[in-house]
Amino acid sequence: MLNLKSVFSIALAITLITGMPAHAEEIIKLATTTSTENSGLLKNLLPKFEAESGYKVQVIATGTGKALKLARQGDVDVIMTHAPAAEAKFVDEGYGLLPRGIMMNDFVILGPKNDPAKIRSSKTVEQAFAKIAKSGETFISRGDNSGTNMKELIIWKNAKVDPSFTGYKSVGQGMGKTLLMANELQGYTLSDRGTFVAYQAKLDMAIDFDGGQALANPYQIMLINPVKYPDLNHEGARALSDWLIGAEAQGMINSYKVKGEQLFKATYSE
């Protein structure tokens, strides 16, 4: 006799089997940061890769911290992040393989247009941070363990300032929301240039400090160790990584513009 439970499980099994794509292998799950997704870069690159390779890429856009966590738990096939120290640790611990720097952009310190903490005259980014802390002005921190947040904390450490002064606000939001909050509160914040360009029209803020090389923001793509998680789509992950370092993708990264500004600089060289 068929009871309700077995009918349900059979129905569920059928749904699962027929509902799955014919080749589950063809999906690549990419965990990456909100900056690559929000800037529109991935929407520009990935359709080309999908057309050429036949793979389908599903993007999970989150902070770098969460992306690394997802990879560590074997929930995604490949990751693209921007936090060199955390990435090195990920590789050292045997989770990540074949880190490749595919592109970079840079961070800038945004603040009120009249620069009340007078950071424009600073020589180094550490000096600029120290001035903000001393001035009593507001500083908005992402506070979400993202690549930008990690970079910011390293700068505080190098500047020998404890980021717990009164004006320091840790908001735990994505880059875009953080910019809007900094704008509302007329405070300073560390942002990647790309998100600032995308949000510029909505903000009454300016780049108060432009650090050049010291604020470089390199992005790496990493594969996940098949020894840890044998059942991931390692072939697809490798294909994506190989394609991104190829001449075509590197060229597309360089020519990608938002509002007339180049956001990322392709950096892969053999």
Next chain:
Amino acid sequence: MNEGWLALLQQALSLLFSLDPEVWSIVSVSFSVSFAALLITLLPSMILGFVLAFGRFPGRWFITNLIQTLQSIPTVVIGLLVYLMLTRMGPLGDLRWLFTQKGMILGQMLICAPVLVAMSQAAFTSVDRRAWETSRTLGASWIRAIWTLCRELKVPLLMAVVAGFSRILTEVGCSMMVGGNIADVTRNIPTAIALETSKGDFAQAIALGLVLLILSLVLNFALGILRGKAEPRSH
């Protein structure tokens, strides 16, 4: 990876019982903001509920239905509304309340009030109108008559308070938009859970979730006991 369920739960419990300052700062923000919103809204809402139940005036039907509708507006919409009012360019921008506890309290008041009004109106409607009229004709003052009524309706009115309080204590949309989730200032339990989950740090999220769960168990069981006393199981 030692992040099995049990390990996570263990971490969560140790955060709670070691009185982790970060966790308890979040809990205290949640409670102080929501209590303030509840306290400010309570009396006016109950009065409005009473007026809607007992008064007979044009527009009563309209207001009743409007409040029913407001009850089901998503909290993010209220968050959006409050955000637009409080933003620098908004009509109340000069208050500089955006991303402060005051802003959060304002938002939560707007979320709480319709629940309180609708539920207290239902409670007041449930009593026999004649009881009210009798006590009035017997010479009881307004205040006295209302007080008697409230004592009679202790349980349903408390249920209204608990429902309103639960709604604002657990809502995430408005608090996130208006409060901005600033650590130690406007980060409350729901926004912290959202953040910790997005960071992949589940232990703290679970610890905070447990606080909400325990609280709602306590409140509901307390109400259950009260209700049991008010309506003895007699058949």
